[in-house]
Amino acid sequence: MDVDIRPVTAEEWPEYIRVEHIPFGVQVSDEEMKVQSQRYGAWNSIAAFEEGRVVATAGDWDMDLTVPGPREVHAPGVTAVGVLPTHRRRGLMTALMRRQLDDFRGRGEAVATLLAAESVIYGRFGYGWATTSAAAELERAHGVFVDSLGQRAPLRLVDKTEAAKVLPDIFDQVRRVQPGEISRPDGWWHQFIRDPEWARDEGGSELFHVVCHDGADAGYASYRLEHGWPDNIPGYTMRVNQLAASSPTVRAALWRYCLDVDLVATVRFENIPTNEPMRWRLRDPRRLRTRTVSDFLWVRLIDVARALEARRYRVADRVVLQVVDAFLPENEGRYELDAGPDGARCRRTNADPDVTLPVAALGSAYLGGVALTALAQAGRVEETRPGGLARADLLFGAADPPFCSTDF
Ligand SMILES: CC(C)(COP(=O)(O)OP(=O)(O)OC[C@H]1O[C@@H](n2cnc3c(N)ncnc32)[C@H](O)[C@@H]1OP(=O)(O)O)[C@@H](O)C(=O)NCCC(=O)NCCS
Numbered sequence: 001m002d003v004d005i006r007p008v009t010a011e012e013w014p015e016y017i018r019v020e021h022i023p024f025g026v027q028v029s030d031e032e033m034k035v036q037s038q039r040y041g042a043w044n045s046i047a048a049f050e051e052g053r054v055v056a057t058a059g060d061w062d063m064d065l066t067v068p069g070p071r072e073v074h075a076p077g078v079t080a081v082g083v084l085p086t087h088r089r090r091g092l093m094t095a096l097m098r099r100q101l102d103d104f105r106g107r108g109e110a111v112a113t114l115l116a117a118e119s120v121i122y123g124r125f126g127y128g129w130a131t132t133s134a135a136a137e138l139e140r141a142h143g144v145f146v147d148s149l150g151q152r153a154p155l156r157l158v159d160k161t162e163a164a165k166v167l168p169d170i171f172d173q174v175r176r177v178q179p180g181e182i183s184r185p186d187g188w189w190h191q192f193i194r195d196p197e198w199a200r201d202e203g204g205s206e207l208f209h210v211v212c213h214d215g216a217d218a219g220y221a222s223y224r225l226e227h228g229w230p231d232n233i234p235g236y237t238m239r240v241n242q243l244a245a246s247s248p249t250v251r252a253a254l255w256r257y258c259l260d261v262d263l264v265a266t267v268r269f270e271n272i273p274t275n276e277p278m279r280w281r282l283r284d285p286r287r288l289r290t291r292t293v294s295d296f297l298w299v300r301l302i303d304v305a306r307a308l309e310a311r312r313y314r315v316a317d318r319v320v321l322q323v324v325d326a327f328l329p330e331n332e333g334r335y336e337l338d339a340g341p342d343g344a345r346c347r348r349t350n351a352d353p354d355v356t357l358p359v360a361a362l363g364s365a366y367l368g369g370v371a372l373t374a375l376a377q378a379g380r381v382e383e384t385r386p387g388g389l390a391r392a393d394l395l396f397g398a399a400d401p402p403f404c405s406t407d408f
Contacts, residue, residue, distance in 0.1 A: 003055070003092065005099045008045040012054065013037065016047055020057040023082035024117075026198055035194075042187030043079055046099060048092045056083040056092040058100055061408060064183040065113055065299075066175055068368055068398050069312035075299075076104055077182060077408050078114035097125045101302065101328055110306035111366075113182060114298050115408060122298055126327045128363030129370075130299040131180040131404045134276070135292040137268045142287035143259030145252070153214035153253045163209040163222075164193045170211070170218045174244045179367050180297055180402025188408060192222075200224070204239055210257055212250050219245030221254045225264070234263040241270055242405060252281060271296070273403040297404040299363040302328065305346040307366065308337050313395045314368075316340030319388065322353035323362060331359060339395060354388025357381040368398025 008016045017036045021028050028036065048056035058081045065075035078100065083092045104112055116122050119129065158166060168189050175181035184192075191199070195207045204224030211220045222242040228235040240258055245251035255278045258267050269276075274293060279285050301307040304323050318338040325331040336349040355372060361380045364370050371393045375381040383389040 002050075003095070004049045005046060005095050006049070008047050008054075010040045012047070013040040013045070015054045016045055016057055019047070019054045019084060020059075020080045020082050022084060029198075032196065032198065039187060039190070042185070042190075044076070044103075045080065046096060046103075048083075048087075048096060050087070055087045056096060057081070058093075058096040060100065060104075060112070061185050061188065063113070063185065065111060066177070066179050066181045067311035067366070068179045068314075068402075070177045070179055071311060072176065072183075073111050073307065073310040074109065075111040075113050075182065076107075076109055078112055079408050081114075093121075094125075097327075101125070101300075104302050105328070105330075108303075110301070110303040110310060112300045112302055114300075115296060116298055119295050122300075123360050124327070125300070126325055126331075126359045126363065127298040127300040128360035128366075129295040130364055130367050131295075131297040131369050131402045132274050133271045133294055133296040133404070134274050134290050135268065135270050135294075136272060136276070136279075136288050136290045137266060138259070138282075138288045140259055140264050140267055142282075142284045143267065144283045145256070145281050146283050147281070149252055149256055152256075153212050153217075153250055155253065155257055156211050156213075158209050158211050160193050160195075160209075163211075163220075164189065166211055167193070167209065167220055167222075170220050170246070171244050173218060173246050177246075178403060179398060180369070180404045182297070182404060182406050182408075184406055184408075188406070202239070207241065210254065212245070212253050212257075214247065214250050214253070217245070217247035217250050219243070219247075219250035219254050221258055223258065228265075235265040236263045237266045237268060238264045239268045239270055243269065243272070244405060248277065251278065255281075271405055271407075273401065275401055297402075299366050301331070301359055301363050301366065304331050304335055304359070304362070305348070308335065308339070308346040309344045311344065311366070312341055313339040313344060314341065314397050314399075315394050317391055317395050319355065319392045319395060320349060320351045320353045320385075321362070321392070322356040322384065323359055324357065325359040328359070337395070352385060354383070354385045355381060355392050356384045365396050367402035368396055369402045372396065
């Protein structure tokens with residue numbers, strides 16, 4: 001049967017929304033559809049149509065990615081990828097990915113990002129796992145710091161209306177200097193603040209938002225509570241969905257808040273960096289038990305030269321990379337990267353390569369989240385000139401691992 005892949009019109013948007021949710025096991029209610037119907041254009045949407053009906057969906061948010069420097073590069077955030085269970089494994093996602101990457105190239109994009117429902121899905125399209133997130137849990141009784149915080153920065157619980165006003169600016173301040181973070185469009189915030197019950201993966205209360213201001217610095221935590229009174233003893237679980245802070249002082253104040261709420265027995269931080277500094281502030285750090293370490297943001301270099309020029313590098317050096325890109329062959333070739341802390345120049349070359357690697361591996365190393373040496377040990381990268389890997393690692397490395405906190 002013929003399938004047509006094309007952008008979605010405003011009239012087709014409700015059907016797109018309905019189909020987009022089915023692969024994720026969500027049936028959109030009439031009431032929810034009324035809200036979603038007004039969101040046409042929140043992101044760019046394309047779909048596969050069979051006999052005029054939507055059978056598969058994809059889209060992309062208009063976002064900026066913070067890269068080492070820190071600097072920003074415009075990077076569409078791929079979202080809403082789904083294929084009806086009746087149409088799976090016929091190549092529809094592949095067709096959507098092909099169309100989407102062609103569109104991105106046409107729009108002049110250098111980089112794209114996504115979060116993967118399953119880590120097996122997107123490597124074949126040249127996306128590489130680029131940031132890592134951890135979920136960790138602590139019994140509140142063990143949440144004691146090694147030091148007292150002294151004069152505390154003031155904290156304020158805000159309702160949805162105020163959260164919608166203050167959280168976006170605070171997050172913007174944080175994400176602009178954190179490689180791996182991405183900007184959040186209005187449509188993203190709208191859905192986050194609205195916090196519909198069906199979108200809460202593991203249930204729990206509506207989100208509470210607590211805000212902290214400390215001079216020019218600021219931060220917030222957004223969390224849910226799961227109620228529990230086992231044997232008449234308070235045993236709530238707090239699930240911290242978001243915690244963003246522009247300074248260590250604000251971060252510590254927000255952690256302290258989360259670890260001090262009465263009736264809570266367990267605090268679960270759902271998305272923290274693997275090198276979370278607060279772990280080192282706990283008197284009994286082993287009690288912060290890491291439950292999950294997982295891939296989070298995936299990065300795809302669409303225009304290798306422009307993407308590599310967009311970031312800054314740890315040392316000054318010149319390396320030649322041979323990039324293999326089966327899905328986007330126009331990207332393939334040898335690139336000379338002449339780069340340092342103050343700037344980068346990347347040009348096609350015929351010189352012998354220091355390192356040969358698939359574009360997905362370059363996407364993984366792009367934000368400094370993994371060493372190329374580690375990828376070589378995993379058989380994903382090849383050193384083609386002695387010493388080439390070590391030099392490339394010095395160049396691409398980051399002082400801190402990149403981190404992304406935006407679920408999209
Ligand atoms: C993931 C999903 C979009 C794949 O769509 P699809 O149209 O079946 O994918 P394709 O037919 O284009 O598959 C292309 C290749 O990827 C493989 N593949 C696709 N999804 C896979 C999965 N979940 N696990 C393992 N392999 C997968 C296919 O087997 C195929 O491999 P092949 O080329 O070696 O035969 C679809 O299964 C889906 O909607 N899943 C639920 C929602 C979801 O996870 N969406 C992704 C959100 S990030």
